[in-house]
Amino acid sequence: MPAMQTFQFGESSQGLPIIGYKFGHSGPEILVLGGVHGNEPEGVVAALGLLKQYSMAYTLNMQLTLVPEFNRDGVLALKRTNGRAVDLNRNLPTKDWTRDVKEEKYYPGEAPNSEPENQALVRWIEEHSPKFIISLHSWHPCLNINGACRAEAEVIRRHTGYEIKEDIGYPTPGCLGTYTGHERDIPTITYEIERGLDPASVLRVHVRALVEALKTIEQRFQKN
Numbered sequence: 246m247p248a249m250q251t252f253q254f255g256e257s258s259q260g261l262p263i264i265g266y267k268f269g270h271s272g273p274e275i276l277v278l279g280g281v282h283g284n285e286p287e288g289v290v291a292a293l294g295l296l297k298q299y300s301m302a303y304t305l306n307m308q309l310t311l312v313p314e315f316n317r318d319g320v321l322a323l324k325r326t327n328g329r330a331v332d333l334n335r336n337l338p339t340k341d342w343t344r345d346v347k348e349e350k351y352y353p354g355e356a357p358n359s360e361p362e363n364q365a366l367v368r369w370i371e372e373h374s375p376k377f378i379i380s381l382h383s384w385h386p387c388l389n390i391n392g393a394c395r396a397e398a399e400v401i402r403r404h405t406g407y408e409i410k411e412d413i414g415y416p417t418p419g420c421l422g423t424y425t426g427h428e429r430d431i432p433t434i435t436y437e438i439e440r441g442l443d444p445a446s447v448l449r450v451h452v453r454a455l456v457e458a459l460k461t462i463e464q465r466f467q468k469n
Contacts, residue, residue: 248268249268251264251265251267252264252266253265254310254315254369255362256361256365257361258328258360258361259327259328263312263317264313265310265311266310266311266313268303268308268311270308272305272466273308273375273376274308275377275378275459275462276310276370276379277379277380278366278379278380278421279292279315280292280312280313280314280316280381281315281380281382282319282382283318283319283324283327284319284325285325285440286320287383287439287440287442287444288381288382288383288436288438289313289320289381291381291447291451292312292314292381294447294448294452298456305459305463307459310373310375315333319333327360329354330349331354331360332351332352332353333360333362334419335354335417335419336360336363337363337367337419338424339419339428341416341418341419342419343418343419366421376466377394377431377433378421378431378433379458380433380436382435382437383437383442384437384440386405386406386437387409387413388402388407388409388434388435388437389434390409390433390435391433392430394426394432394434396461396465397458397461400454400457400458401434401455401458404454405450405451405454413435420435421435422435434458438451
């Protein structure tokens with residue numbers, strides 16, 4: 246079987262295919278997302294860098310699914326939200342989901358899980374029961390951890406110097422960290438790369454940090 250399989254992870258609100266890449270045929274299911282917010286290209290660059298590296302050689306004992314451009318509409322338009330102006334990281338069906346938002350950019354949609362992108366994500370999570378998730382964003386540099394993932398975050402911190410935070414500092418109803426990390430006990434790291442960092446630095450620093458973190462995840466499950 247080929248080392249990498251390309252498949253359609255889902256569909257955007259504007260009908261565009263969301264492309265996923267699968268590596269490995271055994272071991273725990275791991276998910277890495279980029280481009281949840283389309284105006285955060287640093288996460289997309291890191292995800293594509295990881296894709297390029299693993300396309301050349303993949304030896305991890307895990308089933309890694311990589312989705313570099315989860316919000317295809319937003320990535321193409323360089324907008325935070327999807328094609329229906331919904332913030333996908335406020336639209337997941339969490340217990341704290343709310344329509345109340347202070348700023349338009351955080352618009353959570355008319356109902357939880359109303360957006361086809363998140364419907365695809367929720368369906369994939371239900372079908373594959375991932376053991377770990379990394380979601381790549383860009384903002385003030387930090388590693389927001391939800392669930393038991395401090396050891397992996399420490400590996401990233403050693404390569405980046407980024408602060409590890411259990412609380413991002415403001416309410417995020419309907420976000421992935423809550424949906425998976427808190428409510429489903431799936432360790433989830435929201436990896437906030439420095440906004441505006443040049444692509445060469447993203448590839449040099451953050452792809453290496455991701456590779457080392459994934460090795461640490463592999464070791465975690467080899468011990469169990």
